[in-house]
Amino acid sequence: MSKPSPEVYERGRGMDAHNKVMRDIRSRKQKTYDPHEPTRVWIDEDNTPDGVYDSLTIILNTGGCRWARAGGCTMCGYVAESVEGGSVSHEALMDQIQVCLDHEAEEMDDGEKAGLIKIYTSGSFLDEREVPAETRDAIAETFADRDRMVVESLPDFVTREKLADFTDRGLETDVAIGLETATDRVRHDCVNKYFDFSDFEDACDEAAAAGGGVKAYLLMKPPFLSEPEALEDMKSSIRRCAAVDNCHTVSMNPTNVQRYTMVDELFFNGGYRPPWLWSVAEALRDTADVDAIVVSDPVGGGQERGAHNCGECDELVFKAVKDFNLRQDPSVFDQVSCECESTWEYVLDAETSYNMPLVR
Numbered sequence: 001m002s003k004p005s006p007e008v009y010e011r012g013r014g015m016d017a018h019n020k021v022m023r024d025i026r027s028r029k030q031k032t033y034d035p036h037e038p039t040r041v042w043i044d045e046d047n048t049p050d051g052v053y054d055s056l057t058i059i060l061n062t063g064g065c066r067w068a069r070a071g072g073c074t075m076c077g078y079v080a081e082s083v084e085g086g087s088v089s090h091e092a093l094m095d096q097i098q099v100c101l102d103h104e105a106e107e108m109d110d111g112e113k114a115g116l117i118k119i120y121t122s123g124s125f126l127d128e129r130e131v132p133a134e135t136r137d138a139i140a141e142t143f144a145d146r147d148r149m150v151v152e153s154l155p156d157f158v159t160r161e162k163l164a165d166f167t168d169r170g171l172e173t174d175v176a177i178g179l180e181t182a183t184d185r186v187r188h189d190c191v192n193k194y195f196d197f198s199d200f201e202d203a204c205d206e207a208a209a210a211g212g213g214v215k216a217y218l219l220m221k222p223p224f225l226s227e228p229e230a231l232e233d234m235k236s237s238i239r240r241c242a243a244v245d246n247c248h249t250v251s252m253n254p255t256n257v258q259r260y261t262m263v264d265e266l267f268f269n270g271g272y273r274p275p276w277l278w279s280v281a282e283a284l285r286d287t288a289d290v291d292a293i294v295v296s297d298p299v300g301g302g303q304e305r306g307a308h309n310c311g312e313c314d315e316l317v318f319k320a321v322k323d324f325n326l327r328q329d330p331s332v333f334d335q336v337s338c339e340c341e342s343t344w345e346y347v348l349d350a351e352t353s354y355n356m357p358l359v360r
Contacts (some may be wrong), residue, residue, distance in 0.1 A: 019071025021262055028260060033061055033094040035083045039122065041100045043107045046116055047293050047326055048148055049213070049248050053116035054108070058100045060131040062086040065123030067154065067194070073180075074192050074223050077258030077310040078122030084337065090135045097142060115147040128155035133162075134341070140165040148172045150215060155195055155203035163210035174249070176202055178251040180219040182240035183233055190222035201244055208246040212241075216241040219253040220283065220296075220307070223263050227344075227352045230275060234283045242292035246332040249293040254280055254307035256300040267305070267309040272356035274300075275307045277317040278344040281333045284321065298315035313338035 039059040046055040056100045064082030149171045180191045189194045205213045221230035237308035254275045254360040257267045298305020302314035316336045349359040
């Protein structure tokens with residue numbers, strides 16, 4: 001991967017100690033990646049303000065998130081998959097888009113197309129160092145015949161002018177912002193993200209000015225928070241996000257332990273356990289009354305490095321979460337139970353920041 005460096009606009013942002021540790025950890029990754037191939041692509045279903053759509057999710061392989069190259073978020077290992085050199089050409093990025101279109105043609109029935117396109121870079125699609133303006137415009141033109149578009153970005157890069165490439169073509173467009181938490185202290189100290197909640201609110205205003213919306217991404221159980229602290233922070237964050245004008249969807253992402261991250265170091269040394277799936281279900285159940293779509297996608301759910309319970313009930317709870325995403329009906333969680341709920345309840349009662357993880 002490209003050598004991490006603080007010699008970029010991020011100098012002085014975040015916690016210096018976190019950034020130094022993260023740069024050291026990330027530098028251990030040496031695998032290289034093909035700039036003409038996307039990182040990942042898949043077909044799924046997503047709940048939107050206009051209903052449920054078949055979705056084509058694309059993770060473009062770029063030069064990597066510029067914040068991650070300076071050190072970055074304590075839980076994010078995606079920059080380790082970025083292309084050597086720090087940038088990818090317009091031609092190579094469009095080759096990646098073609099690979100994704102070919103995948104869609106193979107997976108969808110009878111020439112159908114996904115109504116929703118979601119494009120992520122594991123950084124900021126709207127950062128023109130990652131995705132040039134020329135490429136952004138070409139991608140907008142490529143998918144102009146679809147119904148909805150989601151693009152990923154940090155708040156810094158969200159402007160009405162950039163989003164106009166999509167909204168001016170008639171696409172219902174949302175910006176997915178990795179807010180992680182509505183609590184500035186937790187975002188700064190636990191996640192090592194430099195911006196404030198007010199910056200997220202400003203990005204929501206910019207999106208609205210372009211005729212677009214916002215999808216907030218929250219992180220369930222950042223490092224250094226106990227299970228009860230993480231659960232309460234998530235409930236509060238969902239409610240605060242849902243109350244922001246133009247933030248119509250909140251996506252709760254349970255932390256999964258990714259290689260070449262501070263979370264991985266903590267996990268390996270017995271200092272971190274991913275969240276319980278019961279906590280994921282409880283956060284969804286408790287906030288089902290908010291004026292927003294609230295969803296969750298527990299990546300690695302049921303595995304040791306992802307959100308999990310005891311192993312016996314994980315698949316049932318995971319299915320209930322997926323069901324809730326589409327129906328927004330908290331009663332789905334009444335259909336699942338397990339003896340390990342009592343252990344989870346004990347953890348919520350007894351685990352503190354100085355004795356975690358209380359159980360594995």
